[in-house]
Amino acid sequence: MITKDCNPIFIMLADDHTLIRQGMIFILDAAGLNYKAFHASNFEQIRDCINSHHIHIAIIDAHFPEGNSLQIVSEIKEKNPHIKILIFSGIDENIHALKYLNAGANGFLSKLSEEEEIQQAILDIINKGEYISPATQTLLMNSLNNRNLVNPLLYLTERELEVARMYSAGLGNLEIANMLDVKQNTISTIKKRIFKKLNIENIVALIELIKNHS
Template identity: 55%
Template sequence: MPPEDNCNYRFLLADDHSLIRQGMEFVIEEIGLEGDIFHASNLNKLMEIIEKESIDFAIIDAMFPDGNSLAVIPEIKKNSPKTKILVFSGLDERSQSLRYINAGADGFLSKMSEEEETKEAVTRFCKEGKYLSSVTQSALVEVYINPNAANPLQKLTSRELQIAELYAKGLGNLEIANILEVKQNTISTTKKRIFEKLDIENIVELIDLLKIS
C-alpha cells in the first residue's frame, strides 16, 4: 500500500535526461507532496538506489542508454515489493503500455500528456499506488476481447519470428542469411519490418520483448 497522507514520501526519478527529472520533481512539489527525491540517469544507478534506499514511488523512463526498463522492473519488485512503479515514457502508449504493466509496473504515463493530466496522474499514483489512463484502460479492454493483442509478437509472421529469435541469439545478418539460405538484403529488410511492427529501435529491446512474451 502507498504511504498515508502527510507522510514523507521517498521518490526515485529515473530518466537519462536531467530536464525530465527536474520537471517531474517540480510536479511533485506543485501537488504538495513532501519527502526525499533520488535521481538516476541510467539503469545501474536506478538499481543501486533501489537496493540501498526504501523507495515508495519510482517514476522511470522506458528507455535508457544502458537498456530498457522492462529488464529491471521485475528486479525492482523482487528487491523492493512495496515500491510502486510508474513508467513515464515517450513511447506510444496504446501499443506499448501493457508491456510494462505485464512486466510489473503499476502504471504508465505518456510524456505527451498535458501538465494538468501529468499532475493528476502523479496524484492518483501516489494516493492509490497505481495509474491507468483511459488509453491503457482501452488497451486492457482490447486484450480482454482479443487475448492475442497482449502479445505484440503475434504481429509477426512465423518467418519474422524465426529471424527475430536468431537476432536475439546474437547472430548477425550474414549468419542468419546463411542459415536460412537467403540473401543478406532479405534479412536486412525483414529486420526493418520486425522493428516497425513491434515499434522498437534496437536488438536490446527485441531481446527484452522476447523474454516477457
C-alpha cells in the same frame, strides 16, 4: 495506500535528463506532497537508490543510454514488490504501455501530458497504487480479446519466430537459409512477412522486440 499526512513519501526520480527530474520536482511541490526525492540518471544509480533507501514510489523513464528499462522494472518488482512504479516517457503509449505494465509497472504516463494529468497520475499511484490512463484502459480491454497486443511476437508463425530469433542472433540470410536448408530468397520473403507483422523496418527494431518479449 500512502497519504499526504503520513511520514515523507520517498520518491525516486529516474531519468537521464536533469531537466525532466527538476520539472517533476516542480509538480511534486505544486501537489503539496510531503516527500523526499532521490535522483537517478542510469541503471546503476537506480539500483543503488533502491538498495539504499526505502523507496515508496519510483518514477522511471522507459529508455536510458544503456537501453530500455523493462529489465530494471522487473528487477525492482522482484526484489521490492511494495514499490509502486510509474513509467514516465516520451515513447508511444499505445505501442509500449502494455509491455511495461506486464513487466510490473503500476502505471504509464506520457511526457506529453499536461501538468494536471501528471499530478493526478502521481496522486493515483500514491493513493490507489496504480495509474491507468484512458488510452491504457482501452489497450487493457482490447488485450483481453487479443493477447498479441501484450506480446507482438505472438503474431508470428513458429517458422517466422525461428527466423526472427536467428536474425536477432546476428545471422544473415545465407547463414539462416543454410541452417534451415531452404533457398535464400525464401528467407528474404519470411523476413518481409516478419517486418510487416511486427510493424518494424530494420533488424535493430527486431532485436529490441526479441529482447523485450522472449
